[in-house]
Amino acid sequence: MQFALTDEQRMLQDSVDRFIERDYDFEHRRSLIATDEGFSDTHWKTFADLGWLGVPFSEEQGGYGGGLVEAGLILEAFGRGLVVEPYLWTVVVGGGLLSLAGRDDLLAEVIAGDLHLAFGFAEPQSRFDLADVATRGEKQGSGYRITGHKAVVFNAPSAGRIIVPARTGGAQREAEGISLFVIDPSADGVSVRGYPTVDGLRAAEVELDGVMVGADALLGGEGEGYPLIETTADRATAALCCEAAGVMQTMVASTQDYLKTRNQFGVPLSKFQVLQHRMAELFIHKEQSQSMAYMALVRAGQEDRVARARAASAAKTFVGDKGRIVGQEAIQMHGGMGVTDEMPISHYFKRLTMIDTLFGNADFHRRRFANLSGTARAA
């Protein structure tokens, strides 16, 4: 048991931190999110060159033989720098699905930085239930005809492929009968209505109106998509918790600095006991959020579904609950400055808030965790 970073992992994170420090100051981020695409292709190419896009994949698949832990560590550092490039969606989620399904051809394009991906796992009525799929995939000859509405599909405006679950069997909200398809957004019947998100990212409503795909568009077996979806969601959740931990780290550090430098009633705010104690709580929250994120990362790579799911849900619940406190308190302690667009802290706050909505919020995962927990002594 060694619940600390290896030297290689530390070096990886250091290199990401250095990239942010050198090439990703806050004004730069601001200019990126104001562009049409919302992030930088140049940076993306750099990520490819540095090997970050292939980090979690095996060497056989053209990757660099790391794992989810390494991807999570990159996202933690991205969280610290509030990086908007869609690493989560293209590499962890999309790449993760391709990797599980053995689609090394597309994965190679991802690793090379030539392909962006999106995953349309949510629908207007689904809320956080991954099995609530109304989109239909009807067999047509050797292929399928897909019809449905995918809601808030992150990174879809830039994606060269969109992966969508569609129901080829089973009743709505059943795990059985869901198939995964790789869709080309330029295909007939696909409409992608893009928009920015409140935290400066890009997403889209994706309408599929009788989209025809061949049998090769299927990821995994027909009707056997759900386990891939759930596994990927748990892994993405773990990685997302790392990003949240990184966001919290910067928020706590910024607030700490702000309180030390800002004077009120003739003394620095950091001398007010109320703020000291509240900051001590935030410090604990961000430390423990990191612990939970790392736990989820480690467990997400394991075979045991229950251990993986419990860890992901525990971490997401914790990060959701404490993240709300950290975010709101950091803003409150910044006073009026905290609610301005000008200060980075407000952008970190928005990102942290929106992370809670992804892959199920704290209440969703609390219930999932409770239902996965027995009455046995294992805690």
Added chain:
Amino acid sequence: MQFALTDEQRMLQDSVDRFIERDYDFEHRRSLIATDEGFSDTHWKTFADLGWLGVPFSEEQGGYGGGLVEAGLILEAFGRGLVVEPYLWTVVVGGGLLSLAGRDDLLAEVIAGDLHLAFGFAEPQSRFDLADVATRGEKQGSGYRITGHKAVVFNAPSAGRIIVPARTGGAQREAEGISLFVIDPSADGVSVRGYPTVDGLRAAEVELDGVMVGADALLGGEGEGYPLIETTADRATAALCCEAAGVMQTMVASTQDYLKTRNQFGVPLSKFQVLQHRMAELFIHKEQSQSMAYMALVRAGQEDRVARARAASAAKTFVGDKGRIVGQEAIQMHGGMGVTDEMPISHYFKRLTMIDTLFGNADFHRRRFANLSGTARAA
């Protein structure tokens, strides 16, 4: 609309406060709870002489024509003084049931101070569900034969009559088919196993083993006991919230005094900003608890079941949640002194804690309130 005490109500509370100040200091209370009976008959006679035992009952019933509000105000003052005399059980609960059922004969004894009452509404399996009655009442001739186990029956050791719900029809946990019986604890088949409670009161396990009662033991119609039980529980809940508000008032005042007089690091504790802000929160909690208790009192006297039940459940939820905070914080701010038996604060804390368990705790009433609330605009 006049949400403040009338002059008469204020005078009534003043007289109770004066009684406590003059005759009920903390050492006196300590000596009372160490006696076998656990409270003072002399005080009880005084209460009768002062008319407090008849306050909530109409003049036709031999009372003094006040209402639940007046009883609640007495209990609020009792809460401030941590009075152990069983006013809640004999007057509000027992007397309330007798009054609803028109048993003026027994009510006269209560008002005169000659009769104590208990109400065995809980059973080992019932938790907070008032309709979960396993005790059976079988028709035998013109009377009934009652068998069952009543759990934690407050004031039973001193009670001249114990009122018990028993099932004369319907299935378990059905509201239909519950009848109320007045039992003489000296009757054959009644066993009363008394004990003190953690907050210095007295209760008992009451076993009914084929207890024979006549038709005159029935309160209200056969099988029609549930509405009486629920009404009485809501009224008692409102009155209990008043007691809780009174307890909180003393806890906040004591903690306030303690912080002002106790020095640490060369200054009074009241100068520590962290404690100032936490005390400000406690101040708000006790003020709002009083508001909620009064609201429940006013609504509990009304006809509308939903308005009464929502108010009682809202108040009990609020008082339970905030009472836990007030209690724990008051102890914490007293430091080591707070956890000693010697300091009154620890006894107030225990009482406040136990109030949450009576007639359903905060979670129980939160759910009841939520289920009574529509989606309409009335809030």
Added chain:
Amino acid sequence: MDLELSPQDVAFRDEVRQFIADHLPQDIRDKMRLGQHLEKDDYVRWQKILYKRGWMGVGWPTEHGGPDWSPVQRYIFEEETGLGDCPRIIPFGLRMVGPVIIAFGTDEQKQQHLPKILSSDVWWCQGYSEPGAGSDLASLKTRAVRDNGHYVVNGQKTWTTLAQYADWIFCLVRTDESAKKQEGISFLLIDMKTPGITVKPIVTLDGGREVNEVFFDDVRVPVENLVGPENQGWTVAKFLLGHERTNIAEVGRSKNQLARVKEIAAAEMQNGAPLIEDPRFREKIADVEIDLMALDMTLLRIVSAESAGRAPGPEASLLKIRATEVQQAITELLVEAIGYYANPYVKDAMSAGWNEPPVGPDYAATLAPYYFNHRKASIYGGSNEVQRGIIAKMVLGF
């Protein structure tokens, strides 16, 4: 103790309710219900409608146009306008500088300003906060130097709400730099058209432009615009802080927003059923509803005390803290209810007149910005930390 309205009060409530139903313009009502951005004209139109009915000068003496309502009537009016989707009354004229002028102003000031405040012909804003001062209001640095019948004002104010619409600003300025902190401050009325004033918007985290910086560069203000004696501005400011504050509870408005939570939760689905049928979500709503009841009942106790002639005390701090907490909790529930559709940021959908179909349900667009925007509630207007300090000192005697 009695929670029922008297027949007269019931009649009054019905009258207010009917008036709103009849006279609140439908376009304004629609914007309010969707949480969309209001224009200056929306506020002014509604305030003029109230003015015409004689209901604008709430809290003002009748001689200056106040409607002479009892505390209970004021409570009812606040509740009904909040429940009825009416825009907020912009407080800077009516509730702030108006009462100050009534209490401290000269006859000329009264004649010049009060009628136009009441008729909403002049829009006021408040120049209190300064950069670097935060909660320490008295550390303000904007200075006013006497020169030939004028004060020459230099400095900067910040967090000035809706200054972009304002015709006049009331300011605290330092008129004696040698005096101790709270002394040496004066209360000045300044015409926003005076040369040397620049207004610069501050974009807030939700993308909104409600607050501004206001710069004063050799702005010449006639000495006649001083309210109260020179260097006694702090007394004036304190009067304002203690003035009729029960309206900060915003109970009616929060009841309205909580009903909106329920409506949205009844429309949103989870596991094939409306979200509102989820016991946990219902209980979270119940918690906020109960906290709102506690606020309402405490407000009613204060209103009853006022009816009995007792002056309001530091209860305002209690109301401020809990009211803003309830408001913020409601905005959290709204974001939670909407799930993934909290994410899209479609700026145009936040104003009326956008003709494209909404992204997700039509009520979704404004919810996350509403949550973000409302973080200010516990910061502005005397932060909740300042309010706790006031309770500790003024009530607990710490």
Added chain:
Amino acid sequence: MDLELSPQDVAFRDEVRQFIADHLPQDIRDKMRLGQHLEKDDYVRWQKILYKRGWMGVGWPTEHGGPDWSPVQRYIFEEETGLGDCPRIIPFGLRMVGPVIIAFGTDEQKQQHLPKILSSDVWWCQGYSEPGAGSDLASLKTRAVRDNGHYVVNGQKTWTTLAQYADWIFCLVRTDESAKKQEGISFLLIDMKTPGITVKPIVTLDGGREVNEVFFDDVRVPVENLVGPENQGWTVAKFLLGHERTNIAEVGRSKNQLARVKEIAAAEMQNGAPLIEDPRFREKIADVEIDLMALDMTLLRIVSAESAGRAPGPEASLLKIRATEVQQAITELLVEAIGYYANPYVKDAMSAGWNEPPVGPDYAATLAPYYFNHRKASIYGGSNEVQRGIIAKMVLGF
């Protein structure tokens, strides 16, 4: 990063687990499971069993009898003894005065005291707190005046845990009244049989008698019992505060108690079904379980850092705060689970050997007292307020 135990550590865990199964006396296990009162003999018996196995001196150098475990092994031992219903190791000898004597003591002191601490032949207690001092430990007033090869000690200590069982006490005393607060304090070892010492129990709110006042009336202590230099006692005390504190996390014990919550909630009924099937109660348990995981994982990160040779820092404050919060949350769940049967106070049922049938379920009697008693957890041992102050100063640099 890796959360799996190595094969060696798995073997060690199994060995500890088996040892507890084989050697923890059943009567002690039963008391622990019911939360009943332990006698002095219960603690001593168990500690002697561990001593015999060579497992008592955790954290001690091997030359003094420490078992030479890695940080992970210590973690496993803590976890397994906590899960396995073992009594707490009384810390005053083993974890407090023992390490102090090892670090600062003379050879004579080491020879005299260390073996008997390890063998549990001598029971120690801690004389730090004084009435009126609270968290301000350094304001202590008990004084020791040199007189003819002795210190004459006068004063009073309080909150002295289990002093009624103690053979020796270690004390902070003031040896120089003219020096500044933290200076002029010395660290003394005192035989409790010395004339002039009186122990008076303090009854706690749960009715327990765990803590005491200890009075010193002209108590003569040989100067040889001074540890470290005279007037350097504060340095000694600080060493202790910084010493190996990961054991304060009590993770294994809390996991055990949380399992007890689940067992009781599975036995208690609500609406005809086990309480544990209530979604809300399950989620409340989940919340505490998740908080406990966060504590455990943070502890593991600290243990891993220790394994890599990094000295523990002010993380102890984090662990203290969250560990006690989790413990207290568990006691709340226990009281909540038991419903009305939290009320009966049957004192005799809290000790073993009572032969009457229980009031309610047999697990009920000790739950409310356990909750009440555990309010101390956030007060004693450096209150959680003090710990937050330490984090603010030492970690955040405030």
